[in-house]
Amino acid sequence: MGAGRVLLRFKNIGYGYEKDRPVLVEAGLELAAGERVGLTGPIGSGKTTLLHLAVGLLKPDRGTIEVFGRERRTERDFWEVRERMGLLFQDPEDQLFCPTVLEDLAFGPLNQGRSREETEIIVGETLEILGLQGFEKRITHHLSGGEKRLVSLASILTMKPDALLLDEPVIGLDPESRERIRSLLLTLPQAMIIVSHDREFLLSVTNHTLALRGGRVSPAAERAGGDRLSALPAREGK
Amino acid sequence: MHIAEGVAPVPVAAAGALVAAVGVTIGLRTMQDRQIPRAALMSAVIFLASLVLRLPFGPSSVHPLLNGLAGLILGWAAIPVFLVTLFLQALLFQYGGITTLGINTVTMGLPAVICYYLFNGYIRKKGTGRGGFLGGVAAGVTALVISFVLWAGALLLCGKHLAVIVGLALGPHLGLVLIEGLFTGFAVSFLSRVYPAIFEVPSGREGNGSA
Amino acid sequence: MSCVTHYTGNTCVHRLDPRTRLLVTLGFSLLMALSNHSGVLCVGVVIGMMLAALSRLPLKPLLKRLARVNLFMFILFLLVPVTFTGRTAFSVLSIDFSSEGLLWSTLITLKANAIVLVFAALVGTVEPMILGHAFFHLRVPAKLTHLFLFTLRYLDLFHHQYITLLRAMKARAFRPRMNLHSYRSYAFLLAMLLVRSLERSERIMAAMKCRGFKGKFHIITHFRFQRRDLIFCILSLAVGSILLGAIYLNIWRIW
Numbered sequence: 001m002g003a004g005r006v007l008l009r010f011k012n013i014g015y016g017y018e019k020d021r022p023v024l025v026e027a028g029l030e031l032a033a034g035e036r037v038g039l040t041g042p043i044g045s046g047k048t049t050l051l052h053l054a055v056g057l058l059k060p061d062r063g064t065i066e067v068f069g070r071e072r073r074t075e076r077d078f079w080e081v082r083e084r085m086g087l088l089f090q091d092p093e094d095q096l097f098c099p100t101v102l103e104d105l106a107f108g109p110l111n112q113g114r115s116r117e118e119t120e121i122i123v124g125e126t127l128e129i130l131g132l133q134g135f136e137k138r139i140t141h142h143l144s145g146g147e148k149r150l151v152s153l154a155s156i157l158t159m160k161p162d163a164l165l166l167d168e169p170v171i172g173l174d175p176e177s178r179e180r181i182r183s184l185l186l187t188l189p190q191a192m193i194i195v196s197h198d199r200e201f202l203l204s205v206t207n208h209t210l211a212l213r214g215g216r217v218s219p220a221a222e223r224a225g226g227d228r229l230s231a232l233p234a235r236e237g238k
Numbered sequence: 239m240h241i242a243e244g245v246a247p248v249p250v251a252a253a254g255a256l257v258a259a260v261g262v263t264i265g266l267r268t269m270q271d272r273q274i275p276r277a278a279l280m281s282a283v284i285f286l287a288s289l290v291l292r293l294p295f296g297p298s299s300v301h302p303l304l305n306g307l308a309g310l311i312l313g314w315a316a317i318p319v320f321l322v323t324l325f326l327q328a329l330l331f332q333y334g335g336i337t338t339l340g341i342n343t344v345t346m347g348l349p350a351v352i353c354y355y356l357f358n359g360y361i362r363k364k365g366t367g368r369g370g371f372l373g374g375v376a377a378g379v380t381a382l383v384i385s386f387v388l389w390a391g392a393l394l395l396c397g398k399h400l401a402v403i404v405g406l407a408l409g410p411h412l413g414l415v416l417i418e419g420l421f422t423g424f425a426v427s428f429l430s431r432v433y434p435a436i437f438e439v440p441s442g443r444e445g446n447g448s449a
Numbered sequence: 450m451s452c453v454t455h456y457t458g459n460t461c462v463h464r465l466d467p468r469t470r471l472l473v474t475l476g477f478s479l480l481m482a483l484s485n486h487s488g489v490l491c492v493g494v495v496i497g498m499m500l501a502a503l504s505r506l507p508l509k510p511l512l513k514r515l516a517r518v519n520l521f522m523f524i525l526f527l528l529v530p531v532t533f534t535g536r537t538a539f540s541v542l543s544i545d546f547s548s549e550g551l552l553w554s555t556l557i558t559l560k561a562n563a564i565v566l567v568f569a570a571l572v573g574t575v576e577p578m579i580l581g582h583a584f585f586h587l588r589v590p591a592k593l594t595h596l597f598l599f600t601l602r603y604l605d606l607f608h609h610q611y612i613t614l615l616r617a618m619k620a621r622a623f624r625p626r627m628n629l630h631s632y633r634s635y636a637f638l639l640a641m642l643l644v645r646s647l648e649r650s651e652r653i654m655a656a657m658k659c660r661g662f663k664g665k666f667h668i669i670t671h672f673r674f675q676r677r678d679l680i681f682c683i684l685s686l687a688v689g690s691i692l693l694g695a696i697y698l699n700i701w702r703i704w
Contacts, residue, residue: 285600
């Protein structure tokens with residue numbers, strides 16, 4: 001690990017929604033190119049907060065955030081970050097807002113300033129990669145839960161991001177859709193942070209797992225144990 | 239586009255209140271009990287649009303008035319909806335006022351009803367294609383133009399010397415008309431593709447041969 | 450974080466019956482609207498300030514509210530005296546300001562401030578839901594009261610969803626500009642919220658029906674008209690009659 005260029009670095013991040021109840025205290029984290037990091041932790045431990053901090057939807061009370069080699073502070077600093085870093089929201093309903101799949105997938109590329117023609121080509125390619133051919137004219141509001149999740153993932157991939165931040169990408173999905181997303185994630189080249197409660201899922205798609213507890217990030221116990229046992233043959237997971 | 243607290247002399251305020259009362263009564267009659275949540279949703283949307291929706295417009299920003307859209311979805315019920323919205327706006331941030339509540343309700347609500355009669359049928363027939371957008375643009379533009387005329391008329395009734403304010407407001411409102419039209423167009427295009435049932439307005443006197 | 454707020458507190462004004470406060474506000478506003486009497490309007494502003502002080506309205510929000518009204522009044526002062534024909538009071542850069550125009554603008558400004566102050570102090574201090582219940586007891590049509598109450602219920606739900614969706618749009622590099630793409634995106638955002646809320650409200654309605662709801666809220670807040678309300682009413686009537694008398698007899702004019 002740590003071989004690639006560092007894409008994202010959190011240093012001593014402190015953040016609280018209310019003044020005297022901090023969610024994060026001195027949280028630190030690094031994501032290098034090509035790396036796949038899993039992030040676990042109890043509900044309310046600040047996993048989503050951390051992802052939102054990374055793209056500047058929230059601003060930290062303390063500490064520094066470095067993305068793509070530069071420290072980011074102001075809203076303007078994060079404009080570039082958002083064009084290059086894809087954030088998948090936990091609930092696709094929070095993310096999809098256009099009438100049709102085509103319009104929703106085109107939203108990001110158009111924000112990046114791509115032309116209409118180029119955007120349509122990218123949308124077509126992305127739908128094909130995700131096995132969603134022919135979905136262009138479908139009404140997003142009428143899609144099934146699994147389809148909505150896939151489309152919201154697609155809406156981020158059309159922006160051709162350098163890194164992905166995925167917030168609970170398989171929560172509440174049926175086994176089939178879950179497997180579909182799992183195998184898709186394995187084929188993607190981007191570095192990613194995946195927030196999930198599902199240890200088995202994380203083991204199968206990430207290189208290493210971190211845990212968020214008490215506002216700090218530390219190596220996850222299970223994985224650390226697993227690594228210690230790695231001398232043993234027939235290791236489960238990967 | 240509203241008349242501020244205290245500006246309207248009593249006869250004008252009273253006339254406004256009277257017309258508003260008639261409109262509200264008809265609106266409440268046509269609104270069935272099960273429609274109340276839908277109407278309330280619309281007044282919440284209109285209120286919040288004025289509070290948080292900021293459409294960039296030159297160096298500043300504007301918010302859509304949405305009375306064209308409200309009319310298409312609600313018909314006559316748009317008038318009580320605007321009464322509630324305008325009351326809340328006066329109560330929470332002094333947009334308009336209680337003595338001008340009637341006039342402002344008429345200014346906003348009446349164009350909504352007119353738009354319902356002019357464009358609701360067209361959108362229900364042709365809404366799924368390009369017609370949804372075009373119908374929406376027409377409704378947004380029509381509603382805003384009528385609102386402006388009513389507002390200007392009311393202001394002139396409050397005092398002839400206020401003509402200067404109407405004159406000054408004319409320029410910016412031309413831009414507003416354009417934005418309102420586009421915004422309503424896009425919204426109607428969305429709704430007629432995703433949830434066309436939203437444009438089915440019960441006429442209230444159904445059953446005994448509506449006119 | 451609610452977008453529907455009121456001036457909280459526990460002053461003698463807050464303890465008055467909301468129905469009384471509503472009616473007195475209406476009466477007062479009518480009186481102010483009726484009068485073009487400088488003395489009466491000045492008294493009205495003083496009454497407004499006294500009530501605002503009595504109900505301890507927080508200064509900053511109150512000033513903001515007054516600023517919104519007086520911004521318009523400021524425009525009146527700039528424009529109306531120039532266009533109003535009459536005696537010239539003074540000239541700036543050879544533009545004549547008529548004294549009639551100045552007087553008219555002053556009267557309107559006094560009126561507006563008096564009404565806004567009393568409205569804020571007496572009605573702005575009622576919790577909006579309670580206000581809905583007061584409407585009900587004041588025989589406002591039931592449907593209108595329900596519409597008002599449902600609107601309040603939906604406002605926060607809606608506001609929250611709006612913020613969440615807009616945040617997700619920002620995460621996809623959305624930066625509002627003056628162009629079609631931005632307007633379309635905002636319109637889609639609003640329409641999507643409308644559709645989702647509509648379906649959700651139908652689910653809520655279904656759940657309420659399952660619990661025996663038949664389209665009407667049961668208003669369980671009952672107000673008690675107490676002695677302090679009686680005193681307040683008598684006081685208001687007395688002040689109102691005096692002011693009405695002053696208008697009728699045309700006395701105590703300042704100009």
